[in-house]
Amino acid sequence: MPRRRIGFWYRFAAVICKPPLVVLLKRDWRGMEHIPAEGGFITVVNHNSHIDPFAYAHFQYNTGRVPRFLAKSGLFRKGFVGAAMRGTGQIPVYRESTDALSAFRAAIDAVERGECVAFYPEGTLTRDPDGWPMTGKTGAARVALQTRCPVIPVAQWGCNEVLPPYAKKPNLFPRKTHRVLAGPPVDLSRFYGKEMTADVLKEATEVIMAAITRQLEEVRGEKAPDTPYDPRRERIEQRRRTQAQRQRRRQAEGQGT
Missing domain, CATH: 1.20.5 (Single alpha-helices involved in coiled-coils or other helix-helix interfaces)
Known part of the structure; x- marks a missing residue:
């Protein structure tokens, strides 16, 4: 299936967002060759700063395969931000409502149309004291097993040095480096054909989170804790x-x- 065109709204957002990101952050980006050139897939990314979705979107925009993020439904409702979210094809998440599962249905539809859906499988900023990935939620695994699409693990580091998790003030100087490492697809084939029970989804999610953590170990040159932080x-x-x-x-x- 051919890739979807980037479109006006994504290009417009890039014109606005890329210049400040280039000024704010140096770049050490690796693994772009693992981003599929065609067809639907998902990326699974660690989350350690409020600004890393913008920096990560910059990385993937430069691969030519723009990501569709899952984002809070309130961002889609009004004004320029809402128009941009809708125009760039982001996916609204309706938490604690009867529409809560609609985001996963929309993610599956997007993958089946040949698009990329970007997941932050931790579901929120990491609470690990040293910034390692936490235990993950099962949404990415559910979409991956339903569609059998490639799952690309991505680790990023550096935005947290500009704006640490839950910090109120940025640390702009000296200029920080945004490090990204995308890896080869996660092998989930042993779960194919199995009933998607809670145990199967949990195990598949652990495999996904382990792949992200291995990528981050390489980026940081450190060993992660044996047991991930579990909120x-x-x-x-x-x-x-x-x-x-x-x-x-x-x-x-x-x-x-």
């Missing part, structure tokens, strides 16, 4: 710690009376 597990542990602290306080108060 759900951390919330459970935090509740246990809070309950234990309350228990100790109650015991101390009882001993003091």
Whole structure:
């Protein structure tokens, strides 16, 4: 299936966004040869800064295969931003509603039309203290197994040095380098033909996240933790710690009376 043309809105967005990105960031981009020249596929990318979607879009725009991101539905509603989001073919995500699954249906349709859909499988900025990828959500695996399309793992690093996760002020100087490494397709063939149960999707997601992490290890020249940060597990542990602290306080108060 031939690639979709970039179109007016994407070119217009590039005219606006590329100049400040070129000024703000140096570039060390590798692995563009792994981006398919034709046909539908998905990219799975780590997320460590509020500005990295723009920098990553710049990388992939330069490959000639523009990404369709999944983004909050509120961004599509009004004004210039809404028009740009609709015009560039981004995919709205309706959280906590009866339309929540429509994003995945739209992603499958886009891949089957020969487009690229870019997933941030962590679902949010990483909360890992050292910036490594967290455990992933299963949306990318669901689309990949449904369509059997190529899944390209991409690691990026550098935007987080300009604007760290959850920071309010950027660190512009000295000029930082945006490092990107795209890898060969993730092999998910052993999951093909299986019923997409929660366990199958979880295992396929772990394979995807491991591939992204390996790419980031190469970019950073460091070894990632053996166990990825799990926000759900951390919330459970935090509740246990809070309950234990309350228990100790109650015991101390009882001993003091």
